[in-house]
Amino acid sequence: MSEQANCIDETLSPAEWYKTAWYEAVPRDEAKGMDLSIRIHRACSWLRRAQTTAHDSGTDALDDQLVLLWIAFNSLYGRWDPDENHPARDVESVRSFLTIALELDAEDGFGKMLLRERPLAERLFDNVYLDHYFWRGLTEGEGDDETWKNMPKKGRRYLDDGRAELALDRLLLYRVYQLRCQLIHGGATHGGRLNRNSVADCGRFLHLVLDQTLRLMIKRPQAFRERMGMICYPPLPSP
Secondary structure, three states, X not given: OOOOOXXXXXXXXXXXXXXXXXXXXOOHHHHOOXXXXXXXXXXXXXXXXXXXXXXXXXXXXXXXXXXXXHHHHHHHXXXXXXXOOEEOOHHHHHHHHHHHHHHHOOOOHHHHHHHHOHHHHHHHHHOHHHOHHHHHOOOOOOOOOOOOOOHHHHHHHHHHOOOHHHHHHHHHHHHHHHHHHHHHOOOOOOOOHHHHHXXXXXXXXXXXXXXXXXXXXXXXXXXXXXXXXXXXXOOOOOO
């Protein structure tokens, strides 16, 4: 194992803690069959595997940790599109989910997390290899001022102004998701030396977001139930 940090932040709670806290907030009889309960159960199963992988294999399994963390996050934000009759697109689902979470985040937990983890957020904004505009080859002057050359400055402005929704959108969808897609679609070597810092930073940030999200869902279950769409692939009895 190298000296590189794991994606998993060991100061955060183990997966079983969230499940226990969930059933303390929502009695098991009431939670049974509830879409939100299924989301949390699934997310915790993948988070537990990510934590176990980090413990057992350490930084030799950074890629695995990041992918497992994204699956856990996907368990929470994924929703079924009844009009198209298939899962809604990731970008659309993440943005919708972030809007809901931030509206319900009365104590500004996400904003405080971004403030506390600003050095990590700045590293992600500064890393051009995580910027999908960089890979698309965009240059300045495209009209929307959203180019890889000015994103570090814009990212800091979002952080300075406390614009948590924009900061999270750009960090999760323009950085972490970019790397997630690169790994999932075979655009990187497993354990490749060139992107170790990128994978570790993206995974660490995703773990922090996942922790904050789970805590908020446990705290405000009814509000999330009223706003979330249909779950994808609900468990069904055998035919």
